[in-house]
């Protein structure tokens with residue numbers, strides 16, 4: 583009896599060098615009554631990068647971040663965070679820093695650390711203490727006695743000290759002076775693990791340009807331009823800051 587050899591089976595092997603998509607958004611739309619905040623937005627972001635989310639006032643950055651963070655509903659479209667639709671499993675992987683203060687005014691920094699430790703299983707108090715010190719703040723200080731910039735530093739230290747896969751920061755350096763911005767950016771980069779994704783909404787492209795691996799530029803609730811920072815700079819012979827200004831001129 584003759585036998586016909588079976589064709590070689592080549593099992594689908596995952597490409598170990600290919601970064602995992604951590605954020606996958608397709609056809610995302612969100613309205614506030616008559617206002618369209620997001621208008622069919624598509625976006626895929628891989629792990630291991632710092633991505634700038636850029637755009638003029640009202641283009642939908644905060645709305646997008648809130649939906650990705652799982653704190654806003656009422657949208658249409660599909661979202662996956664590390665493969666999960668927004669919900670408890672996705673929220674456990676996302677550390678979100680909103681653009682408003684969310685800590686009790688009378689609290690000391692040490693109390694805020696305890697609060698975060700109670701709330702988030704992946705919070706690393708030692709990491710937060712290191713960042714608080716790096717930012718030149720004292721654990722015994724009360725928030726109400728701090729400047730806006732100092733409070734922002736506390737909130738950033740807390741948000742960055744969770745062992746999350748995705749960090750979503752909404753305008754984290756808007757309230758601080760240029761020298762402090764540099765310190766904050768250094769602090770953020772210092773704590774970030776290699777396989778996580780940081781998506782950071784900002785108007786301050788110049789301050790963040792040195793650390794951005796990629797950018798997503800939005801207009802009227804959609805992505806108008808996105809890509810690798812070096813590719814964009816090389817392709818256009820301009821800095822991200824210049825490309826940003828050109829795009830929104």
Ligand SMILES: Nc1ncnc2c1ncn2[C@@H]1O[C@H](COP(=O)(O)OP(=O)(O)OP(=O)(O)O)[C@@H](O)[C@H]1O
Pocket residue numbers: 614617618619637638639640641642643644645646
């Ligand atoms: N709670 C709300 N009720 C009604 N409209 C809203 C609400 N929040 C946002 N909007 C509108 O949705 C649109 C998108 O707002 P969003 O805050 O997402 O923009 P943004 O890009 O974050 O703006 P900015 O850079 O000023 O923070 C804007 O037109 C805004 O006025």
